[in-house]
Amino acid sequence: MLDFVTVSDPFVRAAVIAGIICLGFALALLAAIVTLRLVNRLEQKRQERFVGRWRPVLAAYALGERELRPPPLARRDHARILQLWNAHYEILRGSSVNQGLGDLAANLQLERIAHRLLARGKLSQQLLAATALGHLQDGSAIAVLLPRTAHPNPLLSLAATRALLNIDAPALLPELIPRMTARSDWPERRLATMLQDLGPRVVTAPLLAALPQLQPEQRPRLMRLLHTADQSHVQHLVRELLLTEADPDLLASALDLLQDPRGLPAVRELTGHASYFVRVRAARALGRIGEEEDVARLVALLADPNWWVRYRAAQALATFPGLDRGRLVALRATLEDRFAREILGQALAEQT
Amino acid sequence: MSTFLTTIGILQWFFLAYFILLYLVYFVLNGVAFFALRRHMAGEGSDEAARAYAGFELPVSLIAPAYNEAATISDSVKSLLQLDYPEFEVIVVNDGSNDATLAVLQQDFALVPFPEAYWRRLPTTTIRGIYRSTRHPNLRVIDKDNGGKADALNAGINAARYPLFCGMDADSILQRDSLRRAVQPFLEDPKTIAAGGTVRVANGCQVRNGYLEKVGLPRNPLALVQIVEYLRAFLFGRLGWSPINGVLIISGAFGVFRKEAVITAGGYRHATLGEDMELVVRLHHRYAERGTPYRIAFVPDPICWTEAPETLGMLQRQRVRWQRGLVESLSANRALLFHRRGGTAGWLAFPYMLLFEVLGPLIEVCGYLFMALTFALGLISGTAFAAFFFVAIGGGILLSLSALLLEEASFRIYQRPGHLLIFLLVLIVENVGYRQLITLWRLKGLLLCLARSKRQWGDMQRSAAWQRSRT
Numbered sequence: 001m002l003d004f005v006t007v008s009d010p011f012v013r014a015a016v017i018a019g020i021i022c023l024g025f026a027l028a029l030l031a032a033i034v035t036l037r038l039v040n041r042l043e044q045k046r047q048e049r050f051v052g053r054w055r056p057v058l059a060a061y062a063l064g065e066r067e068l069r070p071p072p073l074a075r076r077d078h079a080r081i082l083q084l085w086n087a088h089y090e091i092l093r094g095s096s097v098n099q100g101l102g103d104l105a106a107n108l109q110l111e112r113i114a115h116r117l118l119a120r121g122k123l124s125q126q127l128l129a130a131t132a133l134g135h136l137q138d139g140s141a142i143a144v145l146l147p148r149t150a151h152p153n154p155l156l157s158l159a160a161t162r163a164l165l166n167i168d169a170p171a172l173l174p175e176l177i178p179r180m181t182a183r184s185d186w187p188e189r190r191l192a193t194m195l196q197d198l199g200p201r202v203v204t205a206p207l208l209a210a211l212p213q214l215q216p217e218q219r220p221r222l223m224r225l226l227h228t229a230d231q232s233h234v235q236h237l238v239r240e241l242l243l244t245e246a247d248p249d250l251l252a253s254a255l256d257l258l259q260d261p262r263g264l265p266a267v268r269e270l271t272g273h274a275s276y277f278v279r280v281r282a283a284r285a286l287g288r289i290g291e292e293e294d295v296a297r298l299v300a301l302l303a304d305p306n307w308w309v310r311y312r313a314a315q316a317l318a319t320f321p322g323l324d325r326g327r328l329v330a331l332r333a334t335l336e337d338r339f340a341r342e343i344l345g346q347a348l349a350e351q352t
Numbered sequence: 353m354s355t356f357l358t359t360i361g362i363l364q365w366f367f368l369a370y371f372i373l374l375y376l377v378y379f380v381l382n383g384v385a386f387f388a389l390r391r392h393m394a395g396e397g398s399d400e401a402a403r404a405y406a407g408f409e410l411p412v413s414l415i416a417p418a419y420n421e422a423a424t425i426s427d428s429v430k431s432l433l434q435l436d437y438p439e440f441e442v443i444v445v446n447d448g449s450n451d452a453t454l455a456v457l458q459q460d461f462a463l464v465p466f467p468e469a470y471w472r473r474l475p476t477t478t479i480r481g482i483y484r485s486t487r488h489p490n491l492r493v494i495d496k497d498n499g500g501k502a503d504a505l506n507a508g509i510n511a512a513r514y515p516l517f518c519g520m521d522a523d524s525i526l527q528r529d530s531l532r533r534a535v536q537p538f539l540e541d542p543k544t545i546a547a548g549g550t551v552r553v554a555n556g557c558q559v560r561n562g563y564l565e566k567v568g569l570p571r572n573p574l575a576l577v578q579i580v581e582y583l584r585a586f587l588f589g590r591l592g593w594s595p596i597n598g599v600l601i602i603s604g605a606f607g608v609f610r611k612e613a614v615i616t617a618g619g620y621r622h623a624t625l626g627e628d629m630e631l632v633v634r635l636h637h638r639y640a641e642r643g644t645p646y647r648i649a650f651v652p653d654p655i656c657w658t659e660a661p662e663t664l665g666m667l668q669r670q671r672v673r674w675q676r677g678l679v680e681s682l683s684a685n686r687a688l689l690f691h692r693r694g695g696t697a698g699w700l701a702f703p704y705m706l707l708f709e710v711l712g713p714l715i716e717v718c719g720y721l722f723m724a725l726t727f728a729l730g731l732i733s734g735t736a737f738a739a740f741f742f743v744a745i746g747g748g749i750l751l752s753l754s755a756l757l758l759e760e761a762s763f764r765i766y767q768r769p770g771h772l773l774i775f776l777l778v779l780i781v782e783n784v785g786y787r788q789l790i791t792l793w794r795l796k797g798l799l800l801c802l803a804r805s806k807r808q809w810g811d812m813q814r815s816a817a818w819q820r821s822r823t
Binding site: 148 | 738
C-alpha cells in the first residue's frame with residue numbers, strides 16, 4: 001500500500017488518496033450502521049419493557065387505585081412517561097379518570113418533567129410536554145407556553161395554544177385570537193375544533209370583540225371561525241357586514257355564516273358580484289334561506305361563466321324546499337343554455 | 353506525439369476529477385439529507401405530529417389512470433377506497449383500454465352512467481362516459497379514448513372536485529397513512545404546491561388487500577439490487593434537495609399537487625415520457641418567472657411501494673425511458689437554467705441534473721472506455737488503471753453505505769439482522785457491474801433522445817404476485 005502512495009505519478013497519487021479516503025469513510029459508515037442497528041434494537045427493547053411496566057400503573061391510577069406505588073422513573077424515560085400519560089389521558093376521558101391520572105402526575109412530578117422538556121427537549125419532546133401541561137392545567141406554565149405560540153414551527157405553536165386554552169381559555173383567548181388569525185400555517189379546521197371544544201359560551205364574546213381590532217386581511221379568517229360561536233349573537237354582525245363591506249373574502253365568509261332570512265336582500269345583490277367565490281357563497285346562501293322568488297335567481301346562476309357557481313346553484317335548486325324532482329326535471333327541459341342543463345342534470349343525479 | 357500524450361494525461365485527470373466531483377456533490381447532498389431526516393424524525397415525522405394533524409387534512413382527489421389493468425384494477429381500487437383519510441374521492445381514468453378494465457370496474461363497483469357536467473379546463477382526448485359507483489359515493493370512473501398517462505391524468509384533474517389531487521399509478525401499493533403523510537407539507541406550509549414521498553420496492557413484501565402487511569426481501573437479485581438503488585435515489589437523492597426547495601422530481605407512482613397550480617401551469621404534457629418530472633420542473637419555472645413564493649416538498653417517509661422490474665429486458669426499457677423523460681423534461685424547461693429568479697432549482701438543481709444526470713452517463717461510459725483502452729494500449733500504467741477504478745467504484749460503495757446509514761437512522765424498514773448482511777453484499781454488486789450497466793442504458797436513452805426516435809413505454813409485465821395474498 002505504501003508503494004502506491006510513494007509512486008511519483010501524481011494521477012495515481014491523487015486517485016489512491018481519494019480511494020483511501022473513500023475506504024476510510026466506508027469503514028466508518030459500516031461501523032456506524034452496525035452500531036446504530038444495535039442501539040436501536042436495545043432502545044426498542046427498553047421501550048417495550050417500559051410500556052409493560054408502566055401501562056398497568058396508569059390503568060390502576062385511572063381506575064382510582066392510588067395506593068399502587070409507581071416504579072422508579074429514570075431521567076432517560078421522562079419523554080416516554082409523558083407520551084404514555086398523554087395517551088391514557090386522551091383515550092380514557094372522564095372526571096374520575098382525570099383525577100386519578102392527575103394524582104399520578106403529582107406523584108411523579110410530571111409538571112417539573114414537562115417544564116424541563118419544554119425548555120430543553122427536541123421538538124417531539126416539546127410537543128409532548130406542551131400537551132401534558134395543557135392536560136395538567138398547570139397555571140405556572142402559562143408564562144412559558146405563551147411565547148411558544150409565536151414559535152415558527154406550526155406544530156409546537158399550535159400545541160402551546162391548545163395547552164393554554166386547556167389551562168384558562170376565558171382569560172387567554174383574547175390574547176390568542178390575533179395569533180389564530182395571523183398564522184396561515186395553522187389549519188383552520190384544527191382551530192375550529194379547538195374552539196368548538198371550548199363551547200359557544202366561552203368563545204363568542206372574545207371572537208366578536210376581536211373582529212374590529214384585526215387587520216383587514218385577518219378578518220376573513222376570523223369570520224370563518226365564527227361558526228363556533230353563538231349564532232344568535234353572530235347573525236346581526238353578518239347582516240351588517242353583507243351590507244357595508246366591500247372585501248370579497250370577508251363577504252364570502254359572511255355569506256357562509258348567514259342563517260337569518262333578514263339578510264336575503266344583501267344576498268340577492270351579491271349574486272351578481274364580480275368575484276366568483278362570492279357568487280358561489282351567495283348561491284349556497286339562497287339554497288339555505290331563500291324564498292320562492294329566489295328560484296329564478298338560482299336558475300339564472302346556472303348559466304354563470306364559472307363552473308363552481310353553476311354547480312352550487314344547481315345543488316341549491318336540487319335541495320330547495322318546495323321544489324320537487326318533477327318540477328326540477330320540467331324546469332331543466334326549459335333551459336336553453338347547454339351548460340345550465342348539464343349542471344342541473346348532474347345535481348339531480350347526485351340526489352338519487 | 354507529446355501532444356497526444358498530453359491529451360491522454362488531460363483526459364485522465366478530467367475523468368478522475370469528474371468522479372471525485374460527482375461523489376463530493378453526492379456527499380454534500382447526503383449531509384443535507386441526514387440533517388433534514390434527523391429534523392423530520394424528531395418533528396414532523398414523529399407520531400406526535402401525525403396525531404396533531406389527524407382529522408384536519410385537506411380533502412384530496414386520488415387520480416388513478418388505468419390502461420389494460422383488468423387483472424388488477426379491482427383490488428387496486430378497493431385498496432384505495434380503504435385509505436385512512438378523512439375526506440377523499442377516487443377517480444379512475446380508463447384510458448382507452450382494449451381489455452375488460454371498464455367491464456370489471458362496472459361489475460365490481462356497481463357503476464352507473466353519471467351525467468357529469470365535465471369541465472374541460474385541460475385539453476384531453478374524447479371522454480366517452482363518466483360513471484359513478486352506487487356502492488361507493490366517492491368513486492367515479494372516467495372512460496376515454498386512449499391518450500397516454502399524461503392525458504388520463506389531465507382528464508382526472510378536470511373532474512377533480514377537491515383542492516388537492518394525488519396522481520398515482522393504479523398498481524401503486526400504499527400504506528394506510530400514505531395520504532396523511534404526503535399531505536402534511538400542505539398543512540405545515542400553505543405555500544406548498546406539490547409534495548412527493550419515498551417510493552420503495554414491493555418485490556418480496558407481503559401485501560394484503562392492496563396494503564403492505566409485512567416487509568420482505570425479494571429472491572430476484574435484480575429486485576434486491578434495486579432496493580439499495582432506490583434508497584440512494586430517494587433518501588438523499590431527493591431528500592437532500594427538499595430543504596432548499598430544489599426537488600425537481602416527484603414520482604408518478606404517488607405525488608400530491610395543488611390542483612389550481614397545475615391547471616394554471618397547463619397540466620401534464622403529452623409530448624414527453626417523463627410527464628411527472630416535466631410537470632415539477634415546469635412548476636418551478638412558472639413560479640420562478642412570476643416571483644411567487646412557493647414550496648415543492650419531499651416527504652422522506654415510505655409512502656408508496658412499487659413492483660421493480662425483475663428481468664434485464666424490462667429494467668433496460670424502464671431506465672432508457674426514465675433517461676429520455678429526464679432529458680425531455682429539462683429540455684422543455686431550459687429557460688429555468690440560471691433564471692434570474694430561479695432560486696435553488698434554477699441555479700443548483702438544474703445544473704446538477706444537466707451535468708451529472710443527463711451528461712453523466714456519457715462522461716462515465718467514456719471514462720471507463722477511455723481508461724480501459726489506454727491501459728490496453730499501454731498508454732497508462734496498470735497502477736493508474738486500478739487507481740481510477742478504485743475511486744470510481746469505491747465512491748459508489750461509500751454512497752450506498754450512506755444510504756443504508758440514513759435508512760438505519762430513520763425508518764429501519766428492514767429490521768432483521770440477515771437483511772443488513774444481505775444489503776452489505778448487495779451494495780458491492782450494485783457498484784460493480786449493475787451501476788455500469790444502468791449507466792450504459794441511460795446513455796442509450798440519451799442518444800435515442802438526441803436522435804428523436806419514437807417514444808415507447810413498452811409493456812411492464814407485472815407479476816402482481818403480491819395481490820394473490822388476500823383475506
